Amino acid sequence: MIIQLQPDISSKQKETLIDKVNGIGYKTTEVKTQLGDYLIGIGKKDFDIRKIGQLDGIRDIHIVSDEYKLVSKKWKAKPTSIDLGDGVFIKDGEMAIITGPCSIESEEQIRNVVAHCVENGIRMMRGGVFKPRTSPYAFRGMGIDGLKLWHSIASEAGIKIVTEVMQTSQIEEMYPYVDIYQVGARNSQNFNLLDELGKVDKAVMIKRGISGTIEELLQSAEYVFSGGNEKLILCERGIRTYEKASRNTLDLNAIPILKAKSHLPVIVDPSHGIGIRSYVPQMALAGVMAGADGVIYESHEIPEKAYSDGQQTLDFAQSARLANWIRESFAMRKGFELL
Numbered sequence: 001m002i003i004q005l006q007p008d009i010s011s012k013q014k015e016t017l018i019d020k021v022n023g024i025g026y027k028t029t030e031v032k033t034q035l036g037d038y039l040i041g042i043g044k045k046d047f048d049i050r051k052i053g054q055l056d057g058i059r060d061i062h063i064v065s066d067e068y069k070l071v072s073k074k075w076k077a078k079p080t081s082i083d084l085g086d087g088v089f090i091k092d093g094e095m096a097i098i099t100g101p102c103s104i105e106s107e108e109q110i111r112n113v114v115a116h117c118v119e120n121g122i123r124m125m126r127g128g129v130f131k132p133r134t135s136p137y138a139f140r141g142m143g144i145d146g147l148k149l150w151h152s153i154a155s156e157a158g159i160k161i162v163t164e165v166m167q168t169s170q171i172e173e174m175y176p177y178v179d180i181y182q183v184g185a186r187n188s189q190n191f192n193l194l195d196e197l198g199k200v201d202k203a204v205m206i207k208r209g210i211s212g213t214i215e216e217l218l219q220s221a222e223y224v225f226s227g228g229n230e231k232l233i234l235c236e237r238g239i240r241t242y243e244k245a246s247r248n249t250l251d252l253n254a255i256p257i258l259k260a261k262s263h264l265p266v267i268v269d270p271s272h273g274i275g276i277r278s279y280v281p282q283m284a285l286a287g288v289m290a291g292a293d294g295v296i297y298e299s300h301e302i303p304e305k306a307y308s309d310g311q312q313t314l315d316f317a318q319s320a321r322l323a324n325w326i327r328e329s330f331a332m333r334k335g336f337e338l339l
Contacts, residue, residue: 001026002062002075003039009057017055031070033230034201040069040226067215068222071232076263082203082231084160084179088123090233090265095330096294097323098162100126102309104146112301114157116316120323125154126162126296130170131308138308144173151177162205162296168196178202185210185237188220198227205233205267210240214254218262234258234266235296238273247275247312250283255290265293271312277303280314281322288329295326
């Protein structure tokens, strides 16, 4: 069960509540986030919820049968809205567009991509400064100095930054320069990292694991939420299957399923999902029509010269067309929803 506590609950009221919940055979865990205080009760014994709900200090109480509690739509039916400031949101009813290179490479590249975003009304830029690479000899990013440079250029243009954090030691030094911490597919079950991200007051986007299930993605989000951070975004980026014709298999089924199971916004990543440049626009639009709240895709002035993932990266002309198509498809989807 999830018990949402009143902001002014007294210590005595909380103690009485915990004793009562423990008394029916449920283990209790207190969770304090930026937006509220909760008591999570875990157990299987049936009981009359009114026995708990009538106690002083309770704002709301829900029975949630899912293994993941706080990210479940069975508790919070209203979709979560992520406010990044300056009028930039990721939320149900709007279409977020995030683009940029796989890797942040140079000041010139940053300026070119920022200008591309501004020209096309895109308010969020993706890019990696710490890059997990299969080969230890591949370019692994510009590090914190690259992030500081990127932030100084992007913030001046009103562009929000989405970038990957790879380990707990990077969280604090990245904090002043990032708007969304991205947890990559390889780290989606790095529970130490997820625990620490639960302690920060910045948005976190969790990508589905390379072979991860929908349930595992939701459980990863539960780690961050239970640690204290409600500013969460789910990302479907494709999973590894036996198919070799594409880099991954973009699981479009996951988008409506995640939207049905969770109140968190869902982003689709067609670049990693298929890994083939010429098919990225089709998969992006398919994700929009499947119900995604946003699209994150890779773009570069000259993809053939990109330090990484050039084969799945759009050039600026292709990116501009896709951004328009995404908006048109979203408008069409909204029209369907009104029928």
